[in-house]
Amino acid sequence: MSILELIADIPTNAALRLKAQALEKQVAELQQENASLKKRVAEFQAQIASKTALEEFVECRGAFFKRKPTGGYHNAVFCPDCRGPMMSLMNELPFNCHKCKRSVGFTGNDLREVMGELP
Numbered sequence: 001m002s003i004l005e006l007i008a009d010i011p012t013n014a015a016l017r018l019k020a021q022a023l024e025k026q027v028a029e030l031q032q033e034n035a036s037l038k039k040r041v042a043e044f045q046a047q048i049a050s051k052t053a054l055e056e057f058v059e060c061r062g063a064f065f066k067r068k069p070t071g072g073y074h075n076a077v078f079c080p081d082c083r084g085p086m087m088s089l090m091n092e093l094p095f096n097c098h099k100c101k102r103s104v105g106f107t108g109n110d111l112r113e114v115m116g117e118l119p
Contacts (some may be wrong), residue, residue: 064105
């Protein structure tokens with residue numbers, strides 16, 4: 001409900017009506033600006049989350065490896081698409097992400113060698 005609708009039954013002078021119209025216009029502009037700013041904040045948050053995820057992982061041979069806070073890497077392989085864990089059946093088949101159906105070109109038997117290549 002607008003300010004003008006609220007004061008419709010109250011006797012007011014023209015100056016007050018003009019002020020109410022100006023306030024309604026200002027409120028509409030502020031609401032539009034607020035929506036735009038919320039959208040930009042969401043975009044920036046997504047960028048920050050993406051950058052943080054990229055810093056948390058290192059890519060090698062098409063797979064991601066997660067850094068440990070104390071240094072080094074977790075002894076696990078992560079999917080470059082969903083960041084979920086990848087598995088190598090009996091260490092003989094290439095690592096595979098069941099969620100994304102993505103695989104990489106090395107097996108569990110190759111993991112030690114691949115991790116030796118990490119920076």
